[in-house]
Amino acid sequence: MPVSFLDLKRQHEEVGGEVRAAFGRVLAGGTYILGREVEAFEREWARFCGAAAAAGVANGTDALALALVASGAVRPGRRDEVITAPLTAGYTALAIRNAGGIPSFADVNPETYTLDPRGLERALTRRTRAVVPVHLYGRMADMEAVCDFAERRGLFVVEDAAQAHGARLGGRRAGAWGHAAAFSFYPTKNLGAYGDGGAVTSNDSRLIERVKDLRQGGHPSALGGRVAGRNSRLDELQAAALRVKLRRLDAWNRRRRQLAGTYRRLLSRGGGRLVLPSTGAGAGSHVFHLYVVRHPERERLRAHLAARGIETLIHYPAPLHLQTLFRRRGQHSLPAAEHLTHEILSLPLYPQLLDEELRAVADGILAFENA
Numbered sequence: 001m002p003v004s005f006l007d008l009k010r011q012h013e014e015v016g017g018e019v020r021a022a023f024g025r026v027l028a029g030g031t032y033i034l035g036r037e038v039e040a041f042e043r044e045w046a047r048f049c050g051a052a053a054a055a056g057v058a059n060g061t062d063a064l065a066l067a068l069v070a071s072g073a074v075r076p077g078r079r080d081e082v083i084t085a086p087l088t089a090g091y092t093a094l095a096i097r098n099a100g101g102i103p104s105f106a107d108v109n110p111e112t113y114t115l116d117p118r119g120l121e122r123a124l125t126r127r128t129r130a131v132v133p134v135h136l137y138g139r140m141a142d143m144e145a146v147c148d149f150a151e152r153r154g155l156f157v158v159e160d161a162a163q164a165h166g167a168r169l170g171g172r173r174a175g176a177w178g179h180a181a182a183f184s185f186y187p188t189k190n191l192g193a194y195g196d197g198g199a200v201t202s203n204d205s206r207l208i209e210r211v212k213d214l215r216q217g218g219h220p221s222a223l224g225g226r227v228a229g230r231n232s233r234l235d236e237l238q239a240a241a242l243r244v245k246l247r248r249l250d251a252w253n254r255r256r257r258q259l260a261g262t263y264r265r266l267l268s269r270g271g272g273r274l275v276l277p278s279t280g281a282g283a284g285s286h287v288f289h290l291y292v293v294r295h296p297e298r299e300r301l302r303a304h305l306a307a308r309g310i311e312t313l314i315h316y317p318a319p320l321h322l323q324t325l326f327r328r329r330g331q332h333s334l335p336a337a338e339h340l341t342h343e344i345l346s347l348p349l350y351p352q353l354l355d356e357e358l359r360a361v362a363d364g365i366l367a368f369e370n371a
């Protein structure tokens, strides 16, 4: 049975009627950017995350860059360093660069794949101003240890929560832990728009007001400041669609967890070479934006699945500290991230995936393991 990695048409079939009604309201209303839908979504998104306030922006990359600038973590022209994880979308480090900062990297924990707090000290220099933990694949980083370290060292914490909408750790949701947090609403995310979108959340309402100034960098209210903003606005159609989908986010995340549980049950019968997502620290926070397994013969397994019509992807094929754009003299090796990039494989998992499709993926993997 062929299985697509992700079929967003199925999500649209679920919400299409409500989205069309919401779009109709916007189209007839005559306001298309930063209007009432965006304001309502910002209130609803902040409440959902348990943060004081939110600001809608054009995409997740801008959300992270604006959060870094608005918080004061990255100052204009100062070459401030920001520590982040090397195993993440390139956009994480790109956003740090776009904000005017310099990304530096600390290794990930080999079990959880998120930033390992034990490596932060080594990455610290006198220029370090902030840490950006990434809640990778939907699993929250070790926020207690990261925030603890940052507090002792006087650093800002800005969460990259682009993959962790609704994740909850220690009773607090992604987006309410750091000085600020950045979300992406790219269509494939747990909460996705019909185009690009992003948001910054924070418990500091003044920081969010600064983001709202900086997202319209050419506006007189921003031109009087000392920091250059950008043009990064969320539009009304995207906000209206996000409001419809937000009402389903918890249920969709529950379905993602259920599917992950089924993968675990079925794949635990495989050989000893397949490594499933760890059930250790932080596993309860997981909202499975991606279901990522590891296998020492990843390429052969991938080809075997492709021959059965099963699509898989690799998130991510190379660690960021080895990319030309981010490579720096003196960067030490980061063995966990470097090793993981050779073995990780993302399997199909999204709320509308059918049980029989998931079984077809698991059967394909078990056939490879038991051959």
Ligand SMILES: Cc1ncc(COP(=O)(O)O)c(C=O)c1O
Pocket: 059, 060, 061, 062, 088, 089, 091, 092, 134, 160, 162, 163, 183, 184, 185, 186, 196, 197, 198
């Ligand atoms: C971890 C992470 N950070 C940042 C981004 C950037 O978000 P966007 O594509 O909306 O700019 C993404 C998504 O692409 C992501 O997965």
